[in-house]
Amino acid sequence: KRPVIISTDPGIDDAVAIAIALFSDQLEVKLISPLAGNVSLEKTTFNTQRLLSFLEKPVAIVPGSRKPLLYPVRDASGVHGKTGMDGYPFPEPTVFPDTSKTAVEAMHDVVAHSDAKVTLVGIGPLTDIALFIHLYPQDLANIDELVLMGGALGRGNFGVLTEFNFGSDPEAAKIVMDSGLKIRIAPMEVGRQAKVMPETSAKIKEFGKVGDMFYDLFSRYRGGSFKTGLHMYDALSMGLILNPAMFTEVETHVAIETQGAMTAGASLMDLRGYLNLPNNATVATDVDSEQFSDWLVAAISQTNQP
Ligand code: BDR
Ligand code: CA
DSSP, X not given: OEEEEEEEOOOHHHHHHHHHHHHOTTEEEEEEEEOXXXXXXXXXXXXXXXXXXXXXXOOOBOOOOSSOSSSOOOOOHHHHOTTSSTTSOOOOOOOOOOOSSOHHHHHHHHHHTOSSOEEEEEOSOSHHHHHHHHHOGGGGGGEEEEEEEOXXXXXXXXXXXXXXXXXXXXXXXXXXXXXXXXXXXXXXXXXXXXXXXXXXXXXHHTXXXXXXXXXXXXXXXOSEETTTEEEOTTHHXXXXXXXXXXXXXXXXXXXXXXXXXXXTTOEEEOTTOTTOOOOOEEEEEEEOHHHHHHHHHHHHHGGGOO
């Protein structure tokens, strides 16, 4: 099994990605580090606890950053609800965070002691992954790849040219993109192709208590619309790892704007080579939406196995 660390800000689409990872027979989730993003650090930590308790998967939770490196917190509770995971009456958590160390120290502990190379997944702002890169450069050789949902090929969903995960912490995104790690990215537009239509949600609802829970969260999620299709952005990260064949991926240079007063955090995905800089990432430019829906349903069905 591939060892995996997930840096996340649950978040309804984060919850889907986490559940898929936890029930995949190909992955072993070693650590989940919530951070401030969609909602505050307290709330993303509590949501991780609620989710893992509900799924009966007591994986290590180590909370990370409570704000971006330079910018103030700008949340997305309008999309995910006030709690960040509105819509389902989760029972009180039985899994608790480990606060004896920082998220970055926990990442180091996993990566430095892992026999197999670790896959790092970033589906929130990149603050903690950037700090990890900064503090533990010697660990980078033991990272297999860094798989991100973030950035945009064109316009944004956070600012005119910025996507939420990259735009909320531009300096962190820059540190990550300049790290030299092997990076694969599912940008915003691909998330918009991979829409979850009502028929797909109805299939997911069939999968026992987890299906029910996701159906209720989906009914409240404002990433897209329940009727015309939900944007299940973060699930794409698991798609890139578990079913890459459904994507078109291209190698390119991704530069991060940090200076622009109105464009800081914009990801310049230089598909045409204007910048004349070496490739530093593989970017998904398309996904087959039908294959994605089938894969998503199959992946979530794993949560309902005896
Ligand atoms: C990203 O922003 C967040 O709201 C989602 O959870 C996802 O990680 C999409 O732009
Ligand atoms: Ca997220």
